[in-house]
Structures are given as C-alpha cells and as structure tokens.
Amino acid sequence: MxxxxxxxxxxxxxxxxxxxxxxxxxxxxxxxxxxxxxxxxxxxxxxxxxxxxxxxxxxxxxxxxxxxxxxxxxxxxxxxxxxxxxxxxxxxxxxxxxxxxxxxxxxxxxxxxxxxxxxxxxxxxxxxxxxLRPVLRNMDEGDFEEALHQLDIIEEKELLPKSRTNLTKLRARLLLKLKRFSEASELYKSVLEQSDKVIWAKWGLIHAQYLAGETDISESMLQDMLGAHLTNDKACEWLARIAIGKKQYSRAEEYMEQIKEGALSLAAAKLKAYLYQIQDKMDEAISLLERRREASRHVREKFAELSLELARCYLSLAESRAMNERDKPLQVARFLIGSAGRRFVDDNLELKRHYMNILAAILEGNLERAHELLQKEEMTDLQEADVSTMSDAIRAWLGVGDEKKAAQILFDCEEKLQHIEDLTEKTMSSMMINKSEESLGARRPRALKFNKEGLSLHGAQRFDEAVDYFYQAYILFPKESAFGLNLLQSMVEARIARHKNIRTLRLYNELGARDLSEGNRQRLQDISVKIEQDRDAYVDADAPPADEFGEVR
The missing domain is CATH 3.40.50.2300 (Response regulator)
Structure with a gap:
C-alpha cells in the first residue's frame, strides 16, 4: 500500500x-x-x-x-x-x-x-x-452481474481466506441487487443453519423474502422478533412497511405505535406522520411532527427537515379548505418554511423551500407569482432532489396547468424510487408517488392525451415539439407500440439521435424485436429507409462504448 x-x-x-x-x-x-x-x-x-x-x-x-x-x-x-x-x-x-x-x-x-x-x-x-476493487468498481458502475463474476474469481483464488463473513455478506447484497432473491435466501439460510443467532443473516433472509413477494414468510419471522429488546423496534418498522404494502394502514399505525417516539429515526417519524395523514388524522400528524421538531431543535439539519415536513402538513390542510378559510394554515406554513432556512442553508433544502412557497402561492390563488417563481433556472434541476420535493414539484406544475412537466417529473420519481436503499424512505416515497399518480390520473388516458397533442403538432410539421409529447406518451405506456412508432418517426423527421433517455437507433431495434401488426411492421420498415438514408445523423456521440445499437434491418 x-x-x-x-x-x-x-x-x-x-x-x-x-x-x-x-x-x-x-x-x-x-x-x-x-x-x-x-x-x-x-x-x-x-x-x-x-x-x-x-x-x-x-x-x-x-x-x-x-x-x-x-x-x-x-x-x-x-x-x-x-x-x-x-x-x-x-x-x-x-x-x-x-x-x-x-x-x-x-x-x-x-x-x-x-x-x-x-x-x-x-x-x-x-x-x-x-x-475487492474489481467487484466494488463494477458496483459503482451499476454492473452488478460483472461484480458478482469478479467476486467468484476472488473466492476461487482464495484471495481473502480470513474474510469469509465479509464475502458472504457482499455476495448476498449482489444477489439482491440482481433480484436473484431465492439464491440470496438460500445463502442466508446456510449461515443460519450453522448458527441461528447470526442477526445480520436473519434480517437478510427477511429482506430477501420480502423482495421476493413472500411477505407472509417475512411477517411470520418478524412476529417472532417482537418483544425482544434487540429486535422489537426494527421488527415493528418492518411489519408496518409490509402492512402499508397491503394498504392496511391502521395495522401499520399500530406497529409504529409500539416504537418509542424517541427511538424513531427521521425517516420513520416522517412515515408515521404520513400514515396519519392518509387516514385523515392530520391533527395527530401535526402533533407528532411538532414534538419531533422541538426535540431536534439543537440538530440543525433535522430541525430544518422537520420544519418543512410540518409545513407540508399545513399546506395540505389549506388545500382541503375553501379559499376563504386558508389564511391561517398558509400563514403557519410560510412561517415554518422561513424558519427552516434561517438556521441552515443547503441547496436541496432551498429547492424544497422554493417549491413549498410556490404551492402556497397557488393555494392563495396567486398563479402569476407561482409562474414567476417556476421560471427560475434552478427550479427545473431536480436531479439531486428527493421524492418528497419532486412530489411538491408535481403539484406545483399541475397547479399552474403544465401537466406535461408534471408527468415528466412523476416518471423521474419512479426511476429514482428504484435506487433508494433505505426501505422506510422507499415505502414513504412509494406512497407519495401513488398519490401523485392519482392526481394526474390513470396512465393510459394520460398517454392518449399526450399522443393526441403530439399528433396535432406532427400534422403541423412541428416535429421537434411533437417529439416530447410522443415521448411522454411512450414512457407512460411503453407497451403501446403505436406510441413508440410515433416517437421514433418524429425523432427521425427531426433528425435527432437522442431525446432525454431515448436513443433513436436503440428505439428502432427495440420496436423491431416486438410482435407488431402487419401495418405497424410496414410503418417501421418505412422509417428504416429514412434512417439508412441519413444514418450518421442518428448515431449518438454521447453513447457509452458498450452501447451496441446493432444493424438497422
């Protein structure tokens, strides 16, 4: 070294x-x-x-x-x-x-x-x-299959004979990442067969069974852990998440009530407050967050985050009331938004505060002010934002009538959800996304609406503008081949190699592999002629070296 x-x-x-x-x-x-x-x-x-x-x-x-x-x-x-x-x-x-x-x-x-x-x-x-660097660097790149292959090589060569436990834990994590849940379960079981007191293997087995959809098995194991000093709180949190997945919200609340309030993590406190809210128990949610906020007054980041969670409750309270009854909850929300920024400044926190102020303006009926704030450059950069901020952004863009922008943020939310490691935060984020989907409506009707807008623009030969509407329709309902063909055709007619995360040649090959109707197959063939006539225009220079598009057929 x-x-x-x-x-x-x-x-x-x-x-x-x-x-x-x-x-x-x-x-x-x-x-x-x-x-x-x-x-x-x-x-x-x-x-x-x-x-x-x-x-x-x-x-x-x-x-x-x-x-x-x-x-x-x-x-x-x-x-x-x-x-x-x-x-x-x-x-x-x-x-x-x-x-x-x-x-x-x-x-x-x-x-x-x-x-x-x-x-x-x-x-x-x-x-x-x-x-372990060959394994870890592949994990950094998101290539968990290759990471597992490299781990196999390290174990075969016995390069770390004294680190069996570390290697087993790492292998199990990789199997979970690859969604090979039964193999991960068997690995954890093999550890527990040697000693049933290995707590990390117990939690790992519960996790694997949970991800595999075997929630009844996980639930049974967790019930056995209730009441024990070392495992009760974590078991309650797990059982609450399982109950939420089954939409048994009152049962989930009962489990969360068994955890002492002072022992709740920040994510767990937010989840408990959100459970109250979806059961129309706003007073309980506000009371819990107020106590947690006061207890965290000396911890600046937590105080700021809890202030904004509380502000979000008051904004929801205002939304549920008639326009002439919103003044008081909006006043409290604005005070809390301001107090979050007075003691602690952070880019992500500033973005949260901006979107909450926009929501307050919308609820006041001041759409001009909301539009003005949304035009700021930093309002469109949600790459590092968490799901709660993105959910606020969806409501804000919907509030000013931009359904297309709201739908794009919702799609990005769903993508971000896949990468959240903390299961409690993931559960709450999933609940927020479901609520946003309800606000925007069912996927297929929304996709049809965007497709209709795209067709109108395409008919006017405004191909660049049509592309984004067809893109929205396609990501909402990718199984509908017509949406993909409309998107591909507009991208070719606009002569663009890439739109957001869709690459023209890759989309062509993906559609070509589908079981298309005779009419759609002929349409794809017509598009391929245009691609071949100007193929260089559709080669994405930013595509990674491993990205093979194949030959246009």
Missing part, C-alpha cells in the same frame, strides 16, 4: 478528538488526511475530491449523526461502493451498533481505542477494499 496516495476524510465534531485522530494517521505515514466537523462540509468536498477512506464518527453534535450523513451521501451518489468506510463510536448500545451495521461499513472502532487497534483496523479494511 502506497500510503502517500491514500486520501482519507475524517469526520469528527470534537476538535480535540479530530486533532488526535489526524495526528495518529500522520504517525502511520498517511499524508492525504482531510478533516471535517460535520457531514455538510464533507458533502461539499466530495463534489470535487474522491476519498479512498472515510473515518466517520457516529455522534456529530448539533448535526445529523454519522449514519444519516452516509445515507444522504449515498442517495446523492457522492459516496461510492468502492469508498472504504470505517465508523468510530463510543456508544455500545445495540440500537446504535445496529444502525451502523445496517449501512454496511467496512469496519467499526469502539472508543476508547489504542493507536495499534486503530491502525490494524484501517490497514485491514484498506487491504480488503483493495482486493
């Missing part, structure tokens, strides 16, 4: 501990050591620098804890699988250790530690990370 090439980020809020940790690392001959007091500083730095190792303290004073920081960074794609992660904590509570273990760190150091213990842990973690 070339220590001078290893970039290390140390996140520790205590100045003395931070200095000591940095000095220890320098004594170990590491040179690239960068220190941060909280997650926001690290987040800003990760946008311009890559780290090989992150040493993360759990408790970070008046800021989000280390687990929450890592979850946020992973959501934003700023922390890669290939980044080595070692946690440091003085807390030995099972609940805290469980939170840390759930995000799959490479190792954990318990304070107080000796320099020898710290060094041994860091060197071991970095060495394992280096050996």
């Amino acid at each position: 070339e220590k001078h090439k290893v970039n290390i980020a140390v996140v520790e809020d205590n100045g003395m501990a931070r200095t000591n940790l940095r000095n220890h690392l320098l004594e170990m001959d590491f040179e690239g050591v960068h220190c941060f007091t909280h997650g926001r500083e690290l987040r800003r730095d990760l946008k311009r620098r890559r780290y090989d190792l992150v040493l993360m303290d759990f408790h970070l004073g008046d800021n989000k804890n280390g687990v929450e920081v890592i979850q946020d960074l992973q959501k934003e794609g700023l922390l890669k699988y290939s980044t080595c992660l070692v946690f440091i904590t003085s807390d030995r509570l099972p609940m805290i250790i469980g939170q840390i273990v759930d995000i799959h760190p490479d190792d954990l150091v318990i304070k107080p530690y000796t320099i020898k213990t710290l060094g041994r842990t860091i060197f071991n973690a970095l060495n394992i990370n280096r050996t």
Whole structure:
C-alpha cells in the first residue's frame, strides 16, 4: 500500500478528538488526511475530491449523526461502493451498533481505542477494499452481474481466506441487487443453519423474502422478533412497511405505535406522520411532527427537515379548505418554511423551500407569482432532489396547468424510487408517488392525451415539439407500440439521435424485436429507409462504448 496516495476524510465534531485522530494517521505515514466537523462540509468536498477512506464518527453534535450523513451521501451518489468506510463510536448500545451495521461499513472502532487497534483496523479494511476493487468498481458502475463474476474469481483464488463473513455478506447484497432473491435466501439460510443467532443473516433472509413477494414468510419471522429488546423496534418498522404494502394502514399505525417516539429515526417519524395523514388524522400528524421538531431543535439539519415536513402538513390542510378559510394554515406554513432556512442553508433544502412557497402561492390563488417563481433556472434541476420535493414539484406544475412537466417529473420519481436503499424512505416515497399518480390520473388516458397533442403538432410539421409529447406518451405506456412508432418517426423527421433517455437507433431495434401488426411492421420498415438514408445523423456521440445499437434491418 502506497500510503502517500491514500486520501482519507475524517469526520469528527470534537476538535480535540479530530486533532488526535489526524495526528495518529500522520504517525502511520498517511499524508492525504482531510478533516471535517460535520457531514455538510464533507458533502461539499466530495463534489470535487474522491476519498479512498472515510473515518466517520457516529455522534456529530448539533448535526445529523454519522449514519444519516452516509445515507444522504449515498442517495446523492457522492459516496461510492468502492469508498472504504470505517465508523468510530463510543456508544455500545445495540440500537446504535445496529444502525451502523445496517449501512454496511467496512469496519467499526469502539472508543476508547489504542493507536495499534486503530491502525490494524484501517490497514485491514484498506487491504480488503483493495482486493475487492474489481467487484466494488463494477458496483459503482451499476454492473452488478460483472461484480458478482469478479467476486467468484476472488473466492476461487482464495484471495481473502480470513474474510469469509465479509464475502458472504457482499455476495448476498449482489444477489439482491440482481433480484436473484431465492439464491440470496438460500445463502442466508446456510449461515443460519450453522448458527441461528447470526442477526445480520436473519434480517437478510427477511429482506430477501420480502423482495421476493413472500411477505407472509417475512411477517411470520418478524412476529417472532417482537418483544425482544434487540429486535422489537426494527421488527415493528418492518411489519408496518409490509402492512402499508397491503394498504392496511391502521395495522401499520399500530406497529409504529409500539416504537418509542424517541427511538424513531427521521425517516420513520416522517412515515408515521404520513400514515396519519392518509387516514385523515392530520391533527395527530401535526402533533407528532411538532414534538419531533422541538426535540431536534439543537440538530440543525433535522430541525430544518422537520420544519418543512410540518409545513407540508399545513399546506395540505389549506388545500382541503375553501379559499376563504386558508389564511391561517398558509400563514403557519410560510412561517415554518422561513424558519427552516434561517438556521441552515443547503441547496436541496432551498429547492424544497422554493417549491413549498410556490404551492402556497397557488393555494392563495396567486398563479402569476407561482409562474414567476417556476421560471427560475434552478427550479427545473431536480436531479439531486428527493421524492418528497419532486412530489411538491408535481403539484406545483399541475397547479399552474403544465401537466406535461408534471408527468415528466412523476416518471423521474419512479426511476429514482428504484435506487433508494433505505426501505422506510422507499415505502414513504412509494406512497407519495401513488398519490401523485392519482392526481394526474390513470396512465393510459394520460398517454392518449399526450399522443393526441403530439399528433396535432406532427400534422403541423412541428416535429421537434411533437417529439416530447410522443415521448411522454411512450414512457407512460411503453407497451403501446403505436406510441413508440410515433416517437421514433418524429425523432427521425427531426433528425435527432437522442431525446432525454431515448436513443433513436436503440428505439428502432427495440420496436423491431416486438410482435407488431402487419401495418405497424410496414410503418417501421418505412422509417428504416429514412434512417439508412441519413444514418450518421442518428448515431449518438454521447453513447457509452458498450452501447451496441446493432444493424438497422
């Protein structure tokens, strides 16, 4: 290991501990050591620098804890699988250790530690990370199939004979990513056959069965974990998610009530409040969020997020009332939106606040103000936004009458949902997306509406404009070949190689592989003649090297 090439980020809020940790690392001959007091500083730095190792303290004073920081960074794609992660904590509570273990760190150091213990842990973690680099880098690229293949090679060569447990955990994670749930289940079962007390394997088996749709099996296993000090809260949260999936909201609420309020994670508190809301228990939702907000007053990021969750409740309350009865809830919502920004400033949080102010303007009937705010350049960049912000954006664009923009954001929401790791957040995000879909209406009627608009523009030979309407119809209802053919034809007539995530030649080949009617097959053949006449116009220069379009038939 070339220590001078290893970039290390140390996140520790205590100045003395931070200095000591940095000095220890320098004594170990590491040179690239960068220190941060909280997650926001690290987040800003990760946008311009890559780290090989992150040493993360759990408790970070008046800021989000280390687990929450890592979850946020992973959501934003700023922390890669290939980044080595070692946690440091003085807390030995099972609940805290469980939170840390759930995000799959490479190792954990318990304070107080000796320099020898710290060094041994860091060197071991970095060495394992280096050996697993072919696996981890493929995971970074989203190629989980190749990552599993590389893991097979490492195991066959017995390159990490002392790390069997780590390799088993990694294999199971990859199998889940690849949706090979039965294989993952068998792997977890094989671990439990050797010892039924391996808690990570139990949770893994529950997870695998849940993703496979075997919720009855998961539910049975979780019921056995209720009442136990180490597993009750997590089991209740799991059971609540399963109940929500079955739309048994009152039952889900009962499970969430069994978790002490102070033990609720931020995501779990939001989920519980949302459960109240969809059961028309707005007073209970507001009361819960107010208590959680007050309890988090000293933690700036949580205080800001809970202020906005509370503001969202008051906006919903205003929406349910007649126009002349909205003043009071809107006044409270505006106060909360303002208070979120006074103590804490962050790009994503600013976007949340902007969209909530737009919703408030719409509910006041001030559409001119809402339009004005929506025209700002930053309002269209939702790449790093979470689903709750995107849901607000859908309501905002619908509120000013731009159904096409709202539908595109909904599609992006559904794409983002696939990459959310935290299951509680994923459950709540899914509920929000379902509500947005209800607001926009069923998919096929919406697709038909967009297709009709596209046909009108196409008939007027406004091909560039028609493309986006046909695109909306196609992504809403891709099984309808006519929508795909309309999109392809407009892209060819507009001479464009790519529109958003649709590439002309790839779409042609995808449609060609379908079982088309005779009329549609002839239409595709006519389009292929135009493509062949000007093929270079449809080659996407930004397509990755591995992207093979094949030959136009």
